[in-house]
Amino acid sequence: MSLVPRLQSELAQFRRDGVYKELLYLDSPQAPRVRMEGRGEVIVLSSNNYLGLCDTLEVVSAGKAALDRFGAGTASVRFICGTFTVHRKLEAACARLVGTPAALSFVSCWNANEAVPGCLLGEEDIILSDQFNHASIIDGLRLAKAITRCQTAVYKHADLTDLEEKLRAAKDRRTRMVITDGVFSMEGSIAPLPDLAALCRRHDAVLVVDDSHSTGVLGRTGRGTAEHFGMVGQVDIITSTLGKALGGAAGGFVAADEAVCDYLTQRARPQLFSNALPPTVAASALASIEYLEQHPERVDTLRQNSSYFREQLLAAGFKPLAGETPIIPVILGETAKAIEMSRQLLDEGLFVTGFGFPVVPQGQARIRCQISAAHTRDDLDEALAAMKKVGRRLGLV
Ligand SMILES: Cc1ncc(COP(=O)(O)O)c(C=O)c1O
Numbered sequence: 001m002s003l004v005p006r007l008q009s010e011l012a013q014f015r016r017d018g019v020y021k022e023l024l025y026l027d028s029p030q031a032p033r034v035r036m037e038g039r040g041e042v043i044v045l046s047s048n049n050y051l052g053l054c055d056t057l058e059v060v061s062a063g064k065a066a067l068d069r070f071g072a073g074t075a076s077v078r079f080i081c082g083t084f085t086v087h088r089k090l091e092a093a094c095a096r097l098v099g100t101p102a103a104l105s106f107v108s109c110w111n112a113n114e115a116v117p118g119c120l121l122g123e124e125d126i127i128l129s130d131q132f133n134h135a136s137i138i139d140g141l142r143l144a145k146a147i148t149r150c151q152t153a154v155y156k157h158a159d160l161t162d163l164e165e166k167l168r169a170a171k172d173r174r175t176r177m178v179i180t181d182g183v184f185s186m187e188g189s190i191a192p193l194p195d196l197a198a199l200c201r202r203h204d205a206v207l208v209v210d211d212s213h214s215t216g217v218l219g220r221t222g223r224g225t226a227e228h229f230g231m232v233g234q235v236d237i238i239t240s241t242l243g244k245a246l247g248g249a250a251g252g253f254v255a256a257d258e259a260v261c262d263y264l265t266q267r268a269r270p271q272l273f274s275n276a277l278p279p280t281v282a283a284s285a286l287a288s289i290e291y292l293e294q295h296p297e298r299v300d301t302l303r304q305n306s307s308y309f310r311e312q313l314l315a316a317g318f319k320p321l322a323g324e325t326p327i328i329p330v331i332l333g334e335t336a337k338a339i340e341m342s343r344q345l346l347d348e349g350l351f352v353t354g355f356g357f358p359v360v361p362q363g364q365a366r367i368r369c370q371i372s373a374a375h376t377r378d379d380l381d382e383a384l385a386a387m388k389k390v391g392r393r394l395g396l397v
Helices: 003-016 056-070 085-100 108-121 135-148 159-168 193-203 258-267 279-294 297-315 337-349 377-393
Strands: 034-035 040-044 103-107 126-128 152-155 177-183 207-210 237-241 252-256 327-333 353-355 363-369
Touching: 034 085, 034 297, 040 126, 040 377, 056 279, 085 103, 085 152, 085 177, 085 237, 085 252, 085 279, 103 258, 103 327, 108 135, 108 177, 108 237, 108 252, 126 135, 126 159, 152 159, 152 177, 159 193, 159 252, 177 193, 193 207, 252 258, 297 377, 327 337, 337 353, 337 377
Parallel strands: 126 152, 126 177, 177 207, 207 237
Antiparallel strands: 034 040, 103 252, 237 252, 327 363, 353 363
């Protein structure tokens, strides 16, 4: 069968299985309430706009000013046609925020997660990855294995015993690298960083933490998983995104020792063969970090909003996964059920996405509520009312 008819037939099957993803179009900035085409105003409980910075004046104005000052694009890769000064400032701010000597920006954290193992490891090395790590880490490992012939291994989710066994078995490798999400995006759980760091120290392993859902979210001032555990400066390599709490535009970074960032500048393929972040985006991300530094109380509001929503869900009879992050999943079982709940919630004016296999394990489909510091109590109460109404209809509460 030729390509297009085969794809059409598979797409039709997705629809029959109830797992086809409909794209919903927005006609306003990402915010607690958005204008959705064909729906009007809906409350959003499905974005990574954790600090509500997507439409914050300082962040948007910085992007506009950078457009005037630096123009629209970068026109080539950094080492060929120049690096904008705003990239240097952004990278200094990223390093300052997460507490490392240096940082290097990428067009996405996906790229950063591909760059780290693929560039820093070689044939004599091994990387060990948590079973529940993000897709970009999984693909980063696959790519590294193909490019560098390094060994790869997966340890059971947050299981230090399994990891230790695998580290022991890898004692003859030149470099042992352990990589974990800081906050697991489908669970809302936090990696056991103190134990992981101690284990890595004992086995002379490099610890890499992807803080995409933790930067701006965890710790008293939003510096991430390390701050949450009082361990700023103790993680070897941090990757993170500029597309979630930090303004929500786009981009990612690797934060680490200067030599690590310098080596990535010299050798990482996404740096060498792909344009840098547009300066407008770099300027907005920089303004987001500066805003966060000046307004740490936003992180506190995020925490209060998240606790409130979690408590109210429990009081209404839902059984969200336990946790202390703004990611609050409610497990429903089958994928079609999660998609159906999401559809019914949207009919009630609440935008919450349902996730099923293969994004989450078979039989553990869920809707995932994500809270923002910008949600008002009214937003959250209206969202809860919709959850209760649909939950009762579906026999969940
Ligand atoms: C844990 C994690 N890492 C990396 C990424 C990719 O980030 P970006 O959108 O910057 O490529 C995501 C995005 O969903 C993520 O959740």
